[in-house]
Amino acid sequence: MNEFQLIKLLTTGLYTNTTVKVGPGDDCAVLDLQIPGQLLLFKTDAVVEHIHFLPDADFKLVGQKAFGRCLSDIAAMGGKPGAALVTVAIPDVGESAKLELIYQGLNGYAAQFDCPIVGGETTKSNAGIMISVSMLGTVSPENLKLRSTAKPGDAIFVSGELGGSISGKHLEFEPRVREAQWLVSHFPVHAMIDVSDGLAGDLRHILDASKVGAQVFSKTVPISRAAKMKSRSGDAAKPALLAALTDGEDFELLFTLPARYAVPLADQWKISFPGVKISCIGKITDKPGLFLCDENGIRGFNAHGFDHFS
Numbered sequence: 001m002n003e004f005q006l007i008k009l010l011t012t013g014l015y016t017n018t019t020v021k022v023g024p025g026d027d028c029a030v031l032d033l034q035i036p037g038q039l040l041l042f043k044t045d046a047v048v049e050h051i052h053f054l055p056d057a058d059f060k061l062v063g064q065k066a067f068g069r070c071l072s073d074i075a076a077m078g079g080k081p082g083a084a085l086v087t088v089a090i091p092d093v094g095e096s097a098k099l100e101l102i103y104q105g106l107n108g109y110a111a112q113f114d115c116p117i118v119g120g121e122t123t124k125s126n127a128g129i130m131i132s133v134s135m136l137g138t139v140s141p142e143n144l145k146l147r148s149t150a151k152p153g154d155a156i157f158v159s160g161e162l163g164g165s166i167s168g169k170h171l172e173f174e175p176r177v178r179e180a181q182w183l184v185s186h187f188p189v190h191a192m193i194d195v196s197d198g199l200a201g202d203l204r205h206i207l208d209a210s211k212v213g214a215q216v217f218s219k220t221v222p223i224s225r226a227a228k229m230k231s232r233s234g235d236a237a238k239p240a241l242l243a244a245l246t247d248g249e250d251f252e253l254l255f256t257l258p259a260r261y262a263v264p265l266a267d268q269w270k271i272s273f274p275g276v277k278i279s280c281i282g283k284i285t286d287k288p289g290l291f292l293c294d295e296n297g298i299r300g301f302n303a304h305g306f307d308h309f310s
Contacts, residue, residue: 041137049128063105070135071175078184079139081115089125148209150191154256163227163244170249192255216282
């Protein structure tokens with residue numbers, strides 16, 4: 001059983017009610033609490049020692065990462081972050097110096113993105129440090145973006161560069177909150193997700209939810225310098241394109257919109273965000289499945305992104 005099969009097993013048949021507009025299966029839950037013009041976004045995420053960071057990591061960056069992961073998911077729904085709770089688990093109070101650094105990272109992103117930390121919980125762990133962040137956000141109904149609304153003929157875009165995040169980006173990424181809010185207010189985005197499990201894995205989430213397929217153009221996938229350098233480092237290294245498609249923890253925006261907006265989007269994005277690359281990497285199709293297109297033709301792509309239990 002892989003991670004996503006486990007999630008399906010655990011979430012099938014969960015109690016719900018009329019306040020729940022989107023439950024398990026997207027970047028955030030969406031709740032309607034009868035706030036005029038606003039829906040509530042609700043997200044939780046955790047980082048665990050030896051899984052998401054190593055014991056010799058910069059713990060300020062670990063805190064930043066823990067907060068940034070939730071910010072990235074709020075962004076992917078077209079929303080604005082509101083407030084957060086933080087739970088930390090530590091082996092003993094001797095880890096307090098690390099926790100102080102973690103909270104510096106948490107609080108730095110809280111201030112940068114105007115998302116106050118309003119409480120939380122501390123508990124003991126028998127296996128390293130864990131930080132769990134639960135975050136609320138808001139979104140207007142017209143700006144809400146889901147995984148399930150991609151349409152055949154859509155162009156597929158991704159921000160930034162992909163692959164090789166283990167070289168540093170997995171700790172030092174910038175959540176695309178500002179970019180996402182600009183995007184949903186200027187263009188008719190159909191579907192959106194953040195790239196946390198790898199481009200191939202997260203694009204499949206959109207394809208499965210929307211019941212469509214996709215062709216990805218190998219030459220336009222934006223490969224990071226870190227992925228290219230690692231690919232050249234030895235025979236055992238992952239090819240750069242494969243790294244860009246499967247590595248994960250890039251925390252970029254992956255989205256679809258009608259193809260006629262592709263050129264205007266690219267032009268306006270360069271003006272609004274000159275330091276952030278944007279790439280049109282493919283198109284949504286009627287035919288199910290994920291396919292790579294290059295000079296050798298079109299072929300099915302079966303590799304997936306990160307899976308905690310693979």
